[in-house]
Amino acid sequence: MANLGRLARxxxxxEELEQLGEQIADIIAAVGKLAGADISHVNPTAQVGGLRxxxxxxxxxxxxxxxxxxxxxxxxxxxxxxVPAIQ
Amino acid sequence: xxxxxxxxxxxxxxxxxxxxxxxxxxxxxxxxxxAKDGAVGAFLRTTGSAALEQARAADRHLAADPGxxxxxxxxxxxxxxxxxxxxxxxxxxxxxxxxxxPPYSATAVLRLEAAGAVGLGKLNCxxxxxxxxxxxxxxxxxxxxxxxxRVPGGSSGGSAAAVAARMACxxxxxxxxGSIRLPASFCGVVGVKxxxxxxSRYGLIPFASSLDQIGPLTKTVEDAAQxxxxxxxxxxxxxxxxxxxxxxxxxxxxxxxxxxxxxxxxEYLAMDLDPGVRSVFDHAARELEAAGARLIPVSLPSTEYAxxxxxxxxxxxxxxxxxxxxxxxxxxxxxxxxxxxxxYEQARHRGFGPEVRRRILLGTYxxxxxxxxxxxLRAQKVRTLVAQDFERVFSEVDAVISPTxxxxxxxxxxxxxxxxxxxxxxxxxxxxxxxxxxxxxxxxGFAAGLPVGLQVLGPHLGEGVCLRVAAAVEEAAALWRKVPxxxxxxxxxx
Numbered sequence: 001m002a003n004l005g006r007l008a009r010x011x012x013x014x015e016e017l018e019q020l021g022e023q024i025a026d027i028i029a030a031v032g033k034l035a036g037a038d039i040s041h042v043n044p045t046a047q048v049g050g051l052r053x054x055x056x057x058x059x060x061x062x063x064x065x066x067x068x069x070x071x072x073x074x075x076x077x078x079x080x081x082x083v084p085a086i087q
Numbered sequence: 088x089x090x091x092x093x094x095x096x097x098x099x100x101x102x103x104x105x106x107x108x109x110x111x112x113x114x115x116x117x118x119x120x121x122a123k124d125g126a127v128g129a130f131l132r133t134t135g136s137a138a139l140e141q142a143r144a145a146d147r148h149l150a151a152d153p154g155x156x157x158x159x160x161x162x163x164x165x166x167x168x169x170x171x172x173x174x175x176x177x178x179x180x181x182x183x184x185x186x187x188x189p190p191y192s193a194t195a196v197l198r199l200e201a202a203g204a205v206g207l208g209k210l211n212c213x214x215x216x217x218x219x220x221x222x223x224x225x226x227x228x229x230x231x232x233x234x235x236x237r238v239p240g241g242s243s244g245g246s247a248a249a250v251a252a253r254m255a256c257x258x259x260x261x262x263x264x265g266s267i268r269l270p271a272s273f274c275g276v277v278g279v280k281x282x283x284x285x286x287s288r289y290g291l292i293p294f295a296s297s298l299d300q301i302g303p304l305t306k307t308v309e310d311a312a313q314x315x316x317x318x319x320x321x322x323x324x325x326x327x328x329x330x331x332x333x334x335x336x337x338x339x340x341x342x343x344x345x346x347x348x349x350x351x352x353x354e355y356l357a358m359d360l361d362p363g364v365r366s367v368f369d370h371a372a373r374e375l376e377a378a379g380a381r382l383i384p385v386s387l388p389s390t391e392y393a394x395x396x397x398x399x400x401x402x403x404x405x406x407x408x409x410x411x412x413x414x415x416x417x418x419x420x421x422x423x424x425x426x427x428x429x430x431y432e433q434a435r436h437r438g439f440g441p442e443v444r445r446r447i448l449l450g451t452y453x454x455x456x457x458x459x460x461x462x463x464l465r466a467q468k469v470r471t472l473v474a475q476d477f478e479r480v481f482s483e484v485d486a487v488i489s490p491t492x493x494x495x496x497x498x499x500x501x502x503x504x505x506x507x508x509x510x511x512x513x514x515x516x517x518x519x520x521x522x523x524x525x526x527x528x529x530x531x532g533f534a535a536g537l538p539v540g541l542q543v544l545g546p547h548l549g550e551g552v553c554l555r556v557a558a559a560v561e562e563a564a565a566l567w568r569k570v571p572x573x574x575x576x577x578x579x580x581x
Contacts, residue, residue: 001448008406008451009413010444011432020441023506024448030507031395031453034465037472044467045474047297047327048523049284050547054326068190074420081415087426 090115091253092570095162095310098256102145102161103153109142109161113205116163120207120254128229129239129249131168133208134175138163145203158313160203165255167246168209169216170196170301171290175206179292180214180224180242183438187417193290194325195259195301195318202317207255210245214440215409216266216294218242219512222503223442230499231273232571233537237496240270246304247274251538253570257305257314261291263298264397265492265516268528271304272491272540275530275569277311277557278304280516282547283523284329286315287322295404298397298520307567308529308558312336315550331548339551340558345379349556350484354390355515361494363534368490371531371541374563375488375556385480385487389472393518396473398510399453399466400521405443406450412438445506474522481524481546486556489515491528491540515542525550529557531564 001021005012012020066079075082090098090112101107117135124130145161166172169179171189178184192200200206213223221229221244229244231237232252239248243260247270250258260267262280271278279302286301293299303314319333351372360368376382414421414434424430439447453462480487492515502509519526524547531541541560545553561567 004448004451004455007455008447009428009431009435010439010447011429011436012444016444020445020448023445024452026507027398027445027449027510028452031398031462031466033395034392034399034462034469037389037392037465037469039465039468039472042468042471044464045470046467047283048470048474048521048547049327049329051284051327051329056323056326064190069416071190072187072417073415074418083415084421084424084427084430087428 089119089253091119091256092568094307095158095256095313098162099158102149109145109149109205110139112161113138113142113163116207116255123252123254126230126235127232127248127252128227129210129245129252129254130165131178131209131211131226131245132176134206138205138207141200141205145205148203157202157317159199159317161205162256163205163207164199164257164259165207165210165246165249166196166258167212167243167260169212169261169292170259171292172196172206172209175209177209177292178226179216180212180226181438181440181443182225183412183414183418183434185419191290194287194322196290198318210249210258212245213242214443215292216242216261216263217405217442217446219265219269219509220502221245221270222499223440225440228499231496233275234496237498237537238273240273240496242266243304244270247271247276247278250274250276250304250306251571257303257310259301259318260304261299261301262520263294264401264520265513267302267304268491268516268526268540268542269513271528273496273538275538276304276306277308277530278302278528279311279315279550280519280526281315281319281550282329282525284327285319285525285548285550287325287328289322289324293408295401296408297404298401308340308554308561309337311527312340312554329548334551336551336554340554342555343378344375344556344559347380347486347552347556348383348484349375349380350385350480350487351382352385352387352390352487352489354387355489358493358514360490361534364490364492364494364539367532367534367539368541371560371563372488375559378559378563383484385484387476387480387518389469389476390518392469393473393521394510394514396466396469397517397521398449399462400470402446402450403454403463404450405446406454409443409447414438470521473518477522477524486549486552487544488556489542491515491542495534495537495539519544523547525553527553527557529560530566531560532566
């Protein structure tokens with residue numbers, strides 16, 4: 001669970017991890033039901049719209065301006081996002 | 088009687104006959120919200136002055152071109168808070184998006200605005216649309232207008248409650264596993280889950296992108312058809328939107344059910360259904376038969392695996408989609424982090440509630456190496472089986488009918504501590520999302536004073552047949568004019 005919490009970047013406390021861990025274990029046990037389905041000779045389905053290779057003309061289209069894109073950022077500087085250093 | 092109790096077609100006629108203006112209609116809606124929403128809690132925020140501005144523009148349009156204006160011109164509507172609205176705060180019911188003001192609007196919102204609809208505000212929902220009761224909103228509780236001690240259903244609970252309490256003529260919701268149909272059933276309104284691709288998802292804050300669809304919640308089936316006609320159709324900004332033309336849905340729903348073959352899925356009807364729900368469903372089915380439909384038993388054998396497949400696939404997509412919620416580009420930010428990883432963890436820990444945390448962890452687990460084949464890949468194959476079931480059944484019948492949910496609205500707090508019991512609420516609606524087909528919930532009756540919905544499922548892009556069957560249910564039930572009377576009540580903050 002601790003590794004899962006780290007991978008998910010949730011910053012959970014040990015108590016939260018313990019409580020969530022029990023619930024996740026129950027849910028995993030419930031979805032374990034899938035093991036009973038006969039899926040031999042079945043292909044996976046990732047999407048159901050039936051569309052394939054949808055493309056658009058390779059032309060520039062207007063998007064958000066830098067100011068619009070940054071408008072909701074809590075910390076920014078000189079037209080850029082400001083974040084703590086990667087360590 | 089409030090004008091908001093009238094169907095859209097009648098309001099459209101009144102606006103053109105100058106019996107009232109859109110400004111007057113909008114003022115009625117705003118005062119209904121003022122009077123009732125303290126008890127119901129459907130709206131997270133209202134946009135009164137912008138609404139009146141839009142209403143004035145609609146009145147000008149109606150005066151200049153009454154014949155050319157859309158049926159929705161001047162009609163007050165509202166949007167679930169997962170739909171981006173330019174310049175209006177959009178939170179998806181989550182603290183991590185508190186204060187987020189989108190720089191653009193969702194295509195479905197833009198299409199309603201272009202038709203002249205008047206936006207009243209943003210509606211409460213479960214956080215990132217994850218939930219079946221609306222109790223996962225980070226901001227407030229929404230109550231069922233028929234019984235303020237009960238949930239409105241989720242996740243589009245605010246959207247359903249606002250229509251049920253006659254505070255808006257129509258609302259938009261989103262449905263990933265039943266989030267439009269379930270609250271529609273609980274609140275006694277019509278809710279359409281369009282086929283995957285029928286409505287553009289551009290500007291919808293994503294939950295599970297391969298399952299999400301935007302759809303209308305309304306008082307009547309005809310109202311739903313009118314809203315769907317406006318929002319549906321190809322959008323170059325959503326490459327998964329369907330190319331096929333939408334057609335005249337309002338005309339289609341008048342077809343009646345004479346000669347239609349309606350499938351009665353044995354697996355759905357064998358579930359542990361509340362006796363009141365079962366009795367309403369059986370009565371409605373007999374009425375459909377009396378109106379000329381043929382009821383035919385059908386089998387959807389993979390139903391028993393659908394819920395499990397959904398609770399692998401949806402969380403997997405959640406863990407990926409919500410990775411973008413890191414506090415950097417939007418959200419409350421981070422004050423004291425010493426590294427970027429710590430900053431992400433701070434923002435996400437503060438920003439996400441229990442259900443979102445659960446699903447992100449679950450998704451991270453089923454996608455992690457060593458478990459991918461056993462869970463994610465297997466669930467994708469089961470998804471194929473569920474879709475094949477429906478394909479086969481729709482070669483035998485025109486539509487499938489069932490109850491929308493195993494029970495009517497349950498009490499606030501009843502299922503909060505038991506995630507698996509909450510998940511099982513969606514057992515009858517989830518298969519349609521896995522298969523990408525069309526669905527609708529229509530009020531069919533009452534059980535112990537609470538509304539009960541009937542679900543109609545149609546093939547992919549089969550909204551027309553769903554609406555046709557739903558219109559027949561609505562006609563036989565003859566109860567859409569019944570209105571709840573929420574008593575004034577201090578709204579309790581979550």
